[in-house]
Structure formats: structure tokens, C-alpha cells
Amino acid sequence: MATVCHRLEPYSSAIPVTQPRVVIVGAGHAGGTAAALLRQFGHEGPITLLGEEPLPPYQRPPLSKAWLKGEAGAEDLFLKGDGFYTQHGIDLRLSTRVEAIDRSGSAVVLEGGERLPYERLILAAGARPRRLPLPGAELEGVLELRNAADAERLKSALGPGRRLAVIGGGYIGLEVAASARALGAEVVVLEREHRLLPRVAGQDLSGFFCAYHGARGVDCRMGAAVAALERSGGAIAAVRLSNGSSIDCDLALVGVGAQPNLELAQAAGLDCADGVIVDIEARTSDPAIYAIGDVTWRPLPLYDRMFRLESVPNALEQARQAAASICGRPAPVPEVPWFWSDQYDLKLQIAGLSFDPDRIVIRGDVSSARFATFHLKDRRVLCVEAVNAPAEFMGGRLLIGRRAEVDPERLADSAVSMKEVAA
């Protein structure tokens, strides 16, 4: 069936416009939010939301934090309450795998052969954990953390006295390390680079986290390249490092980054880099297809470059872009990218991205765990990393968005309030 795709023009046309049939591939934070926003923005056409997991859209961040520690239940994670999808006429199909996108036929092909026609497609396929290309990676007790099923496995394997080796000192690894300590486990963090959070944090913040974890009984080892996972029967027994030493453990969590699920987009011939290439309205190289969330290679207008972001705020921003575009609304104002992490009693909030800073300004007191590091370039704030310092985060975010010049001396002076600095 050939269908003309109408761009909705709410104020201009007296001719009734057929609202396009939208199919969303991926029912994570991005896909679930896009479905809800389409309805909120007045879209009346059919919406089908396809998820591979058996659960309706849920929040992933608590899986390494409150949920893992038993402070939140499964129902606390769902993005929407009971009945939401039915009430809003969203056809939510779970445990459903998409085999292909047939662009010439404007249809999504499901495993088993069913074809779902679309007029607008939103690809929200997400990312998956990178695997260790090492012997033993398939052993029992070698875990990763991306979804609720992974989190269930990890939770049931953790407990007092259990020995956990965290491979990779990134956010997932450090959050799990903190939660595992709260559950009484013994934790070693193995980071290949010479500092924690090497890809995502500045030197000062890395050093702070290393000391903070160390003081809470986590053995953080830098320059620790994993050579192999050693077995006892079918299960992991130790992690062997390239320097020959080995660390005995009952389980290992592999947190060495994620890769975008590009297979559907690539097979369909959509332009891809380290993600599906999209514009500022989340459109791919095919005007009928949008892509949102972790799977995208997206413009960062504030930084004049393309990048891939793995974060909830990014998923939400792009869901707003795609829903606005499909509903004929103006494109939302670009946001400052931001991230957060909770470890122990630390609230880390980061705004912006630190591309080639020429100066780092520290504000506050690192030793009392209330401080922020500002990454500047040409006196403009590129990024702020705030530890238990919400005013610095919020003020920094404003400064980044405005591309305003700041006086580094004033920024470093805690006697001048952030409100004044950001004024």
C-alpha cells in the first residue's frame, strides 16, 4: 500500500490530514517516552511500540543503584502506571524481536515474518554491553548489566562475603561497586587505564572517586589489563591480569562500555557512523525514519560536532525531537547534555562535555566531598562535574547553554555564589 506521508500543519490546512501510522522499534526509556509524547502532543494515528524484553518501558539507572540494594521494587521502575498504554491506544508488543526494516515497502518485519506497515518509524534500538574478547568470558558468574534480567542475576549473586571483580572502572562498574559494598561484598575494581572513569571524567574527579571508593573498602587497581578469566568447573574462579597476577573471585561484572545496536539500520542502508546518523530533529538519512537514544550519532550544536551519548536525558531529548517533528511542532531548543550518578552518599551531576579544555577550575572543597570541577576553553564553560554541589551543576549548566565567558577567578571563589557567577 503506497501512502503519502503528510507533515502535519496544524494551522494551515482545511483539508483533513491523515495522521501517520508510527512504529517504534525499541521499548526502552527513549521508545517508551516517544510513544507517550506523541499522544501528549496530540498525535491521533496508530502507534505500535515494539520491545524485545518482556517488561514495559522501565528506568535502567536504578538497576545499579537503589534497585540493586533492594531499596526499590520492580514496580518502582516502570515509566508509566498500570493501563497507560491501553488507555492511550498504544499497541505495546513485548518479547517481540524485529528482523528487518523494509524501507521500500515501508514496513517492519518481525521475527516469524509478520509485517507491520509504517508511515513514520522511530528506531530506538539502544546499545548493548561490549563483551570481553577473552577466554572465559562465557563462564558462569561472568555478568554484565544492561537490563532487568541482568540485574536479577547480579542481585542474586551478590551478598555478604561474596568476592566481586568489577572489570572496567566506568560508571556502571563504580555504581555496582558501591552497591555491592553496601550489600557486604568484597570488591576489586580493575581498570585498564591509569585512572577511573578514563573516558568520561576529568583527572581530578577520577582521583576523588578512587580515594572515596578506597576508603570504603574497594580495592581499585589501575593499569590492570585483563588477560583471561579462569575457571573452576564451568564457573569463574579468578581474573588473570596481563602482568601475570590473578584475583580470586566468585563473580565478575564486565562494564567496559556499550556499543550501539546498529544491525537493523545498517542492513536497511541508513547512514551510520558510531551510531545511526541523525539531525537535530532526530531524522535519519531516510525522512520517514527517526532514530533516538543510545543508538544515535547525533549533532551537539553547543560543541559543533557529532557524538554518541548514552544517557537518559539524551533519550528524553531525542524523544521530544522526534515526537515534535512527527506532530509538526517546532523543533525543541537544544539542551545541554547532562548525566548523573549516585555512589554511596555522593550525588554526581555532570553537565556538558569536556572536548579539549584549556583550563580546569575547582570550586569548593574536595576533601569534604562537596565540590565541582569546571572545564573551560577560551573562558567558556564546556563541562561541569559537581559532587554534592547542585548549585554548581545548575549554574554550570546555564553557563554552558549560554556559551557565556566567565572569570575563572570568580568561578573558583566559593564566597561568590553560583547564582552571581551565572547571572
Added chain:
Amino acid sequence: MAKITYIEFDGTEHTADVKPGLSVMEGAIRNNIPGIDADCGGACACATCHVYVDGAWRAATGERSAMEDSMLDFAENVADNSRLSCQIRVTDALDGLVVRMPESQH
């Protein structure tokens, strides 16, 4: 259960029974009440669950925490009765609470 009334910026009222122990934000999310975005899911990290607490309820809902206060300090359209609804814990004493939502959380 505590009955909580959420009033959208356009005046649309929603009343929901919220289980004590949840936050006022969670009460809105679980009952599919629009107007509270809660982008961070309740981590007090984003200030997108901003509400205005109706006058009579200000004492019962308590004071802002220092963290919440700092977040609100930089939010839009903040008033004396502004709170982040993820930081208001529902108790039986809040039965009847009325909160109003700002025009936008972004």
C-alpha cells in the same frame, strides 16, 4: 492511602490515591498524571518534578532539603511554595494534599 489532588497549569484536576511511602512525584507517575516529567526518576538530579504546594499544606509537607533548595534556586518560575515532588514523602497526614504544576518542567 492519601488522596492527592494534582492540578495542571491549565486547571485540569486529577485526584489519586497514593500509597504512603511513595513520593508525591511517584504518585503522579503511577497514576499517569501529566505535568510532572521527573526525568531523573526521583534522584533529585534534574528539577523536572517541580510543584507548588497549596497554602494550607506547606507545614505538613515540610521544608526543602539543602540539595532541593539549590536545585530549585536555578529552576524557572520558582515561588516560596515551590517543591520538588520527588522529595515529598507521602504519609497519611498528607491525605487531601493539593499541588499545582508549573507551565513547563523544561
